[in-house]
Amino acid sequence: MNSISRRRFLKISGATIATAAILTGASKTLVKGADKINKEKVKGIQKIPTYCDLCFWKCGAIAYLKDGELWKVEGNPMDPLSKGRLCPRGTGGVGAHYDEDRLKTPLIRKNLRGEEKWVEVTWDEAFDFIADKMNKIKNQYGPESVALFSHGIGGNFIKHLLRAYGSPNETAPSFAQCRGPREVGFELTFGDVVGSPERTDIENTKCLVLIGSHLGENMHNTQVQEFSHAVQKGASIIVVDPRFSVAASKAKFYLPIKPGTDLALLLAWMGVIVREKLYDADYIAKYGYGFDKFAAEVSHYTPEWAYIETGIEPELIVETAREMARYKPATLVHPGRHATWYGDDTQRSRAIALLNALLGSWGRKGGFYVPYSFSIPKYPYPPYPELKKEPLDNPGGKYPFATGEQISTGIREATITGQPYPIKGWFVYGTNLMQALPNRDETIKAIQNLDLMVVVDVVPSEIAGWADVVLPESVYLERYDDLNTSPFREGFVGIRQPVIDEPNDQKPNWWIAKKLAEKLGLGNYFPWKDVEEYLDTRLKAAGLSLDELKKVGIVKAPERPIYFEDGVEPEFPTPSGKIEFYSDQLAQAGFDPVPRYTKHEQPPEGYFRLLYGRAPVHTFSKTQSNPLLRDMMSENELWINADMAAKIGIKNGQKVRLRNQDGVVSDAIKVKTTERIRRDCVYMVHGFGQKSRQLRSTYKKGASDAELITKYNTDPLMGGTAMNVNFVTIEAEV
Amino acid sequence: MPRYGMVIDTKKCVGCQDCVVACKTENNIPEGYNRDWIVTEVKGKFPTVQMEIRTERCNHCSNTPCVSCCPTGASHIHEFGGIVLVDHEMCIGCKACVEACPYDARYIHPDGYADKCTFCINRVEKGQNPACVEVCPTHCMYFGDLDDPNSEVSKLLQSRKWHVNLPDAGTEPNIFYLI
Ligand code: SF4
Ligand code: SF4
Ligand code: SF4
Numbered sequence: 001m002n003s004i005s006r007r008r009f010l011k012i013s014g015a016t017i018a019t020a021a022i023l024t025g026a027s028k029t030l031v032k033g034a035d036k037i038n039k040e041k042v043k044g045i046q047k048i049p050t051y052c053d054l055c056f057w058k059c060g061a062i063a064y065l066k067d068g069e070l071w072k073v074e075g076n077p078m079d080p081l082s083k084g085r086l087c088p089r090g091t092g093g094v095g096a097h098y099d100e101d102r103l104k105t106p107l108i109r110k111n112l113r114g115e116e117k118w119v120e121v122t123w124d125e126a127f128d129f130i131a132d133k134m135n136k137i138k139n140q141y142g143p144e145s146v147a148l149f150s151h152g153i154g155g156n157f158i159k160h161l162l163r164a165y166g167s168p169n170e171t172a173p174s175f176a177q178c179r180g181p182r183e184v185g186f187e188l189t190f191g192d193v194v195g196s197p198e199r200t201d202i203e204n205t206k207c208l209v210l211i212g213s214h215l216g217e218n219m220h221n222t223q224v225q226e227f228s229h230a231v232q233k234g235a236s237i238i239v240v241d242p243r244f245s246v247a248a249s250k251a252k253f254y255l256p257i258k259p260g261t262d263l264a265l266l267l268a269w270m271g272v273i274v275r276e277k278l279y280d281a282d283y284i285a286k287y288g289y290g291f292d293k294f295a296a297e298v299s300h301y302t303p304e305w306a307y308i309e310t311g312i313e314p315e316l317i318v319e320t321a322r323e324m325a326r327y328k329p330a331t332l333v334h335p336g337r338h339a340t341w342y343g344d345d346t347q348r349s350r351a352i353a354l355l356n357a358l359l360g361s362w363g364r365k366g367g368f369y370v371p372y373s374f375s376i377p378k379y380p381y382p383p384y385p386e387l388k389k390e391p392l393d394n395p396g397g398k399y400p401f402a403t404g405e406q407i408s409t410g411i412r413e414a415t416i417t418g419q420p421y422p423i424k425g426w427f428v429y430g431t432n433l434m435q436a437l438p439n440r441d442e443t444i445k446a447i448q449n450l451d452l453m454v455v456v457d458v459v460p461s462e463i464a465g466w467a468d469v470v471l472p473e474s475v476y477l478e479r480y481d482d483l484n485t486s487p488f489r490e491g492f493v494g495i496r497q498p499v500i501d502e503p504n505d506q507k508p509n510w511w512i513a514k515k516l517a518e519k520l521g522l523g524n525y526f527p528w529k530d531v532e533e534y535l536d537t538r539l540k541a542a543g544l545s546l547d548e549l550k551k552v553g554i555v556k557a558p559e560r561p562i563y564f565e566d567g568v569e570p571e572f573p574t575p576s577g578k579i580e581f582y583s584d585q586l587a588q589a590g591f592d593p594v595p596r597y598t599k600h601e602q603p604p605e606g607y608f609r610l611l612y613g614r615a616p617v618h619t620f621s622k623t624q625s626n627p628l629l630r631d632m633m634s635e636n637e638l639w640i641n642a643d644m645a646a647k648i649g650i651k652n653g654q655k656v657r658l659r660n661q662d663g664v665v666s667d668a669i670k671v672k673t674t675e676r677i678r679r680d681c682v683y684m685v686h687g688f689g690q691k692s693r694q695l696r697s698t699y700k701k702g703a704s705d706a707e708l709i710t711k712y713n714t715d716p717l718m719g720g721t722a723m724n725v726n727f728v729t730i731e732a733e734v
Numbered sequence: 735m736p737r738y739g740m741v742i743d744t745k746k747c748v749g750c751q752d753c754v755v756a757c758k759t760e761n762n763i764p765e766g767y768n769r770d771w772i773v774t775e776v777k778g779k780f781p782t783v784q785m786e787i788r789t790e791r792c793n794h795c796s797n798t799p800c801v802s803c804c805p806t807g808a809s810h811i812h813e814f815g816g817i818v819l820v821d822h823e824m825c826i827g828c829k830a831c832v833e834a835c836p837y838d839a840r841y842i843h844p845d846g847y848a849d850k851c852t853f854c855i856n857r858v859e860k861g862q863n864p865a866c867v868e869v870c871p872t873h874c875m876y877f878g879d880l881d882d883p884n885s886e887v888s889k890l891l892q893s894r895k896w897h898v899n900l901p902d903a904g905t906e907p908n909i910f911y912l913i
Contacts, residue, residue, distance in 0.1 A: 072759040074869070085871045088752040094759055216748030221871055228746040228872030246748050249785035256781035616750035628758060631765050632751050641780060675780045 041068030048499040049076055049553025051484055053476030054089035054096065055619040056152050056174075057197060058484045059221050060554045061086060061093070063477055063499040070094050070477065070500050078554040080222075080490045081197065087221040088617045088632065095628035096475040097500060101459055101695050103472030104504035113447060116465045116693050123507065123515065126469055131519035133452040133468075134165065137424045143167050144389040146425035146452070147411045154473070155429040156482040157513035158456065162427060163384045164517065164525035168391045169423070173436035175405035176720045182339040184401050184718045185349025188583055190362050191573035193404070194335045195371065197488055202226035202334075204366040206327035207236040209320075211262055211352065213336040214245040219616040220337075236327065238320050240265065242611065243639065243683050244676035253320050259609050259681050259724065260342050260600035261310040266351040267597055268306030269321045270298040273358050278325035280360030287570060288357070290582025290593075297594040309597070328359040330366025338613075343713030343722040346401065347595040350583075354595070357579045363570055369562040371487035374555070377541040379534055382524055395420050399719035400589045407719040409437060415446035425452040429509070430473075434462035435621040435687060435704065438712040438721050456512060459625055460694035472506045474498075479508030480531040483538060491557030493542075495535070495549045510534070591717060600725070602680070607727035608640070609681040610660070612705035621687035621706075624698040635702035637672040639683040640730070645673040648730065655733040658682075658703060660726050662710045668733050669703035682728065736879035737796075738815035738853055739908035740867070741887045741896070742789060746874035749774055749787040753866035753875065757791075760854065760865035767841055769851045770866055786913070789866065789875065792839035792851040793899065793907030794818045800831040800840065809848065815879075816908070817855055822847040836903040853877070880908060 046065040051058050052073070060079025064071040073093040077084035086093070106126035107118035121129075137145050143166030150159060151172050159170055175183075183193040194200075202208060203226040215227045231237065231250050239251040240262065248254045257265060273279050274295045284291050303314035324331045333355050339345050353362075361367025393410030394402050402410075415423040426447070437443050447453060447466050455467035464470045473479075477499050484494040498508075514526040528534040536546040544555060561567045574580045587593040603609050617632040618624060624634075638656060650656060652673040658666040667689045677683055689704030713722040749772045757769050770791035777784045794817055801809045801818060808824035809831050811817070820831075820840075825847035832840045832848060843849040854864035858877075862868065867875040878887040890896075891910055898907045 072756075085869055086752070087871055088750050088755045091752050091755040091759065091869055216750065216872075219750055219871075224748060224750070225871050225873070228748070228874065231746055232743075232873075244780065244783045244785070246785075246787065249783075249787070250745065254781060254783075616748070616752075617755070627765060628755055631758070631768075632754060675776055675778060675783050676785075677780065679780075 043067055048497065049551070050476065050496045050499060051079075051494045051553070052082075052086060052090040052093060053152065053154070053481075053496070054093055054623060055220075057081060057220050057222070058153065058486060058494065059086055059090055060494050061090060062553065065499060070097055073477075076553050078552060078556075079494065080488055080492055080556070081486075082221055083225060085221070085225065087219045087224065089219065089619055089623055089629060090221065092617070092623075092626055092628035092632070093477065095626035096458065097477050097503070098627060099459065099625050100627070101625040101697055102475075102503070103457060103460055103464070103470060103506065105472060106505070107470040109468045113453075113468070114444070114466045118470070123505070126471060127516050127519045130452065130454055130469055130516060134425060134520060137451055138166070141422050141424055142388060143385075144169060144387070144392075144421065145423050146427065147171070147415070147423050148427045148429065149173070149408060149411070149431055149433060150427075150429040151431035153482050153484065154509045157510045158427060158429050160381070160525065161513040161517050161522070164522045165520060166385045166387070168387050168389070169393065169406065169411055171393060171406040171408040171411055173408045173431055173433070176407040176409055176718070177340055177436055177438070177723070178338050180340070180402075180405065180718055181345035181715055181720045182335050182337070182349040184403065185346045186335060186353045187403070188346075188401065188574070188586065189350055189353035189357060189580055191571070194368075195487060197222055197486060198335065198337070199368050199371045199487075200332055200334060201366050201369045202332065203229050205230055205235055205330055205332040206366055207238070207324055207331040209238045209240070209324060209331070209333040210247050211240040211266075211334070211336060212341070213334050214241065214243075214247055214613055215334075216246040217616055218337065218614040236323055238323065242678045242681050253316065253323070255312050255316060255320065256678055258309070258311045258678070259611065260602065262341075263344065263348045263351055263595060264301070264306045264309035264597050265312060265317065266348065266355055267298055267301040267595065268303050268317050269324070270351070270355055270358060271301040272303065272318055272321035273325055273355075274299050276322070278322065279358040280328055283329065283360035284358070284581075287572065287579045289574070289576040289578035289580050290584075294354070294581035294594050301597070309599070324355075324359060327366075329361045329364040331359045331361055332356070332367050333359070333361070340715070340720045340722050341724040342600045343715055343725070344598055345715050345720055345722055346717040347592065351595045354581060357581065362579070363564040363568065365563045365565065369489060370568045371489065371562065372491045372557070372560055373485045373487040374491040374493040374557040375542070376483055376485055376493055376538050379528070379538055381527075389421060392420050392423070394719060399715070399717060402718040409721055410719060412437065412442060412446045415449055416442065418449070424450055426450055426454070428453070428455045428463055428467070430457060432461040432463050432621045434466075434691070435706040438706075438709045438723050440707060441710070456509065458506070459622070460692050461622070462690055462692045465692050465694070471512055472504070473512070474502045474506040474508045478502045478506065480510060480535065481508075483535065489562055490559065492554055493544070493549070494554050497550055603727040607661070607729055609724065610658070610705060610708055610726045610728045611681050611683045611724060612686045613683065615685040618685070618687055621690060624687060624690060624701070625695050627697070630697060633685075634698070636669060636685040636688040638669045638703070638730075639672050639674055639677050641677050641679045642673040642675055644679045645671065650730060650732060657731045657733060658708055658728040659731055660708045660710060660728050664708055664710055665731070666703040666708055667700050682730070735813070736815045737881045737908070738794065738817055738858070738877065739880040739887055739910065741876045741890045741910045741912060743874040743876075743912040744786050744788055745912065746872045747787045747789060748872055750871065752869050752871055753789050756865040756869035757851075760857075761852075764844055767843070767849075769849070788911055790837070790899065791866075791909070792818060793837060793905065793909045794851075794853060796906035796908060797904060799834040799836070799905065803830045803834040805830065812855065814855065814859065815853070817853050819852055819855065820848045820850065822849075836900055836905065
């Protein structure tokens, strides 16, 4: 994150004023400058409720128009997620509408893939082109040979289209490249996933443990609000991170762990809690399965042993274990979100689940609550065609615990090999696969085997550069989307509705899906006239009305208890029906029934481990061209320990390039020498160093961690790709 | 007459810059310029590090070098709440106040006048909080009347330890940081 002092900021802006003035005349403000504005300009202030799309959290928001022009977006006070306050990205939401780099019209590739040379076409021409290719693929290979990569709620209508077309292959990098190991680790233990939004009761916790989870920098609005609430109430905070994160600065205990050794710490903590009998014995007696076998296994792990692995003093391990036990069951060991680190991530997540189980926090106030959602019936669509082939992301159940969602890299693999059957078409909705998947070469190799690649996005992301057809979507402020009924502390339904017209020829995803369906002869799957009719049908079935929801934005379900102590019936849908301290299903599949420590490779002499993370003003690689957010942070920096920088002779602010173990060299990135990181690793914010030439405002600004992630370890349980396994050297720019 | 000020809890601020973005949209601040900003102060050697994160802006000082140096009277103390303001019409963009402010709180707007935080006076007059205070997801900023002993800001200053920026500059700032 840029922590710009006023003085420095003035210097930077001072240098650019002259050119800016020449280019734009006088002041360039955000509210001017769109190519087209609302047809009917209503005088005065209009407030229109909607929900945010700057990330997947989907906070309830209110958009303001001033004299018919988009002014600002604020939180909807009715919304349980935002509680009336958005995060910085959400507040910068208007920048998405005014982004000059937006896609404006459908494009068809002119020449070679990846060359970014395009012909502008009409929607009709684009749909004809796509439908023709899709029909050919269907005839030659079958409909299963088109796969969908999609992220966020906007993908719903396109998912529906591809299911109607007959494909079972749909995935998102948010599983195998992100939270998959966590969901599987918790499901193996409690029989249920953590979910999104996380069911973490941070607000009421008395002791919060964050392991490599930098809340505050990772800006999931509700969690950050609850985190600050916990800080204010004096909750004990324990932070484990190789980097002195923002959260670490709020913590009572900071544990500067050696990367790759988190499981050793978790096992040692459990060892202390078991040996000193600090666990919640009643809870375990009631709900636990296989506790004795588990206890026998973990009691071998001592703080002294863990010290050698992790570099954390044994006394600190003991003290923090006791601290967690002191506040049980209102102790929350946060499961994190981006959990694909070293390759044994499901087992590490399971260890986190087990530590919570020892403390009795699942289902308890201050631990993990039991969420519920407003149930809104699905639209009564005709049944999908019968599938002739299974999904191919996980052939032969190679990853036996890859449940619930599909493995994106599995689909990529099948596209390369043509096994178990060929994949000839990719639809990519709202996910920049070049930054999300490890090893770009493999992605490019897969793309070369395709007969059709369609990208639907709002900006020309790097993956769009590789497409055959690019379809420009309206941003969230310009479109309706599906209803948000996320499970949470309170059930609710939220609406996204247009507040302003698209500036060019962009179209909403529902329209894209419906029109393309009609071209494909699948119009019967989109029997509604427009999305309002679709939404109203769903809402009416739940006793609500579209008109009413459009006015208020959010309707809540009646209150319900969310803790065991308040009457929620404890349920553990595991094979034993209990919390599985010992997992027979893991043992049967040939895995450790209780997690065991494996040593991970450490960087060789002269190399650093490459770590990456989040900044509060950006979401993945999708917001860098938003003028408001770009103004907050326009490039990333390379964090390096100050002593280490002095040792290798690099200075603060200097530009360097990174070279990874496979010889890949990054774009130039500015060094930030700091006391906030260990000596054996370097850190950068994800999402920069973008290579799409059409993203003029952010092209090659900073360096791309994704480009350097050529190596990955695969989690044997669920196929997650662990990406914290790349080592880099630093080369000064001359 | 109230005397407006801000009390900011550095224990809660995460430096997310939401306050900065909110100011920019609320007040239509041009690209490349900010009325508020974040400072991160790090002390110590890894791993025993201490860090304070602060959101900063014009301190609406009680003793104002920026006002006394202004040749046209554009910079002035508003009768409403003691807020320090610039009259854009009267300002000739001479930069005297930009130089005089020890906090670097002012900049010259591309349209040619000195600009800075106004405590969102247009909102405050309507009984609302400044935009930055209203948006902050950690609720770490408090706005109110420092002369009213029962206001939240006064109570916080009585009950917690605090500091101001550059106390030696003699400007008597009205933004306080809880530690
Ligand atoms: S967390 Fe921020 S970006 Fe995500 S939905 Fe909420 S306000 Fe929008
Ligand atoms: S919005 Fe609040 S938490 Fe975020 S930087 Fe500003 S003061 Fe700090
Ligand atoms: S902070 Fe600077 S601009 Fe603001 S009142 Fe004080 S001296 Fe004047």
